[in-house]
Amino acid sequence: MERTFMKGNEAIGEAAIRAGCRLYFGYPITPQNELLEYMAAHLPEAGGVFLQSESELAGISMLYGAVAAGKRAMISSSSPGISLMQEGLSFLASAELPGVIVNITRGGPGLGRITPAQSDYLQATKGGGHGDYNLIVLAPSSVQEMADLTTLAFELADKYRNPAMLLGDGIIGQMMETVTLPPAMDQGESKPWAATGCEGRERNLILSAPYTDQELMELNMRLQAKYARIKAAEQRAECEQMEDAEYGIVAFGISARLALAAVDDLRADGVKVGLIRPITLWPFPENAFRAYPKVRGYLVVEMNEGQMVQDVRLTVSDMVNGRVPGAAPTIRFLGHGGGYVPTATEIRERVMELARLLREAVGASEAVGAVRTASASGSVPAEGGRRTA
Amino acid sequence: MKREYKIAGFGGQGILFLGQVLAYAGMQSGLESCWIPSYGPEMRGGTANCQVVLSDRRVRSPLVYNPDVALIFNKPSLERFSPDVKPGGIVVLVSDLIDTSPGRSDIAVYAVPAKSLADAAGEPATLNMVVAGALLAVDPLLRREDVEAAIWKVTPPHRQRMVAVNLRALDQGVDWVRAHPAEGTTGAENAANAAGAVGVVGMAKGAR
CATH class of the missing domain: 3.40.50.920 (Rossmann fold)
Structure with a gap:
């Protein structure tokens, strides 16, 4: 295990790369910019793609596409930027896609300021977007957990095919602490549901909207059953x-x-x-x-x-x-x-x-x-x- | 064991760098370590401060309200932070930029002419390392070799030329304090000595 000294935002980036994340999207906003910079510098070295999206809405839609193709992918922002992504989060949850979203919260409401705050708890845990859905929400309290919970976010997102959010704040993002980095792993298990090109097999369809009333009811029942499983197994x-x-x-x-x-x-x-x-x-x-x-x-x-x-x-x-x-x-x-x-x-x-x-x-x-x-x-x-x- | 530091001055004086050096040196010596920069516009000329916590167990609060050690680089910072230093704590201040003293008899004050020393060496940017050296001489918690390793680590790759310069400044700080033992007194001695605070003012002036 590798003990080092890092900023919280950078620890997220390094842990994500080690968790097999090879696609990152983001748009700059303080106090999470070190993460964006870290990914810009290091993700290409790992053979991945860093893409600064033209907007938050574009970014969350890129995440949708990347994870639909079965890849481990991440997006990050801070409070006002996360607000702009809410439609996409609801769509990811509906399509049962496993993206990882990082919110290094700043003080709100509105544009707010870069002061540290925890005022996005309700947005993160109670929806934010429309419809009956839940994100898995993890709250690190140290730089070590910025790394560990990033790894966990990728694992839980894949395990349950559900978007997972890392909810930190400006202080943890900006501070440096001793941290033991997780070992590098591969991209997780293969995803037979992913849209990877259907040559030689049945076509996989990933839909955020069902075709019939009946299917919408079934989707909701399926989601609620999944949320009950997560509640039973993943409280920490x-x-x-x-x-x-x-x-x-x-x-x-x-x-x-x-x-x-x-x-x-x-x-x-x-x-x-x-x-x-x-x-x-x-x-x-x-x-x-x-x-x-x-x-x-x-x-x-x-x-x-x-x-x-x-x-x-x-x-x-x-x-x-x-x-x-x-x-x-x-x-x-x-x-x-x-x-x-x-x-x-x-x-x-x-x-x-x-x-x-x-x-x-x-x-x-x-x-x-x-x-x-x-x-x-x-x-x-x-x-x-x-x-x- | 826990040691909390507040480091404060103007932007451009190497405040955040110095904090990172102490924090990294702490990690090198096997301690848990935490560094937080102050928020705000810290470009050259603005105020800058950072806080460092070293501990032999998991750091509880990373925020420092009552430091054991305050390293002070300008007068506003002295006024703002020296009243919060724990009784028995240490203040190292840059005496040729600060014309007052903390005015406390329950802490040890080391008034070091770090700016003059750095200027005289032809490296004005190293006054932060002179202060680090002064701290090394008065607080045995961190070893010189760990601080040296930290300077190598914290200095960006394209500025590694500065490592040797910084190490020389570090030793300047150590040497100056050792050569001027009367310039600082222990908190206990100070507290026992009613003239302690006056003596500190004299030190700050005498060091100019």
């Missing part, structure tokens, strides 16, 4: 110090690094807190939450106005509704959009606040419980003119 999360945790921080990407620093500080002060870091944003790692039913409160930390927290609430409300007996955690949110980066100190203070809130709630309910118990035994003294029956 890193759980740090959760075994005995009373409180959990939930954060993905760069926010999780800051949260981890806060966990260290809080643990040093004797606070039983851990971190759940979703690695797959879709499928959302519900199982990680179910594994820790004793957690009393979660603090969700994001660099947006509260997006992933919606999935945490859904997950927890499922747990509360009887599927996991005894679980009823309180959920609080810390975050802002537009270039906000939380500090470990801020996270620590909010966890302490949550702990205080829950202590007071327990105190209050114990007091109520004490009165009830006393009432039942009929021994509450008659004070202030109040008598017990």
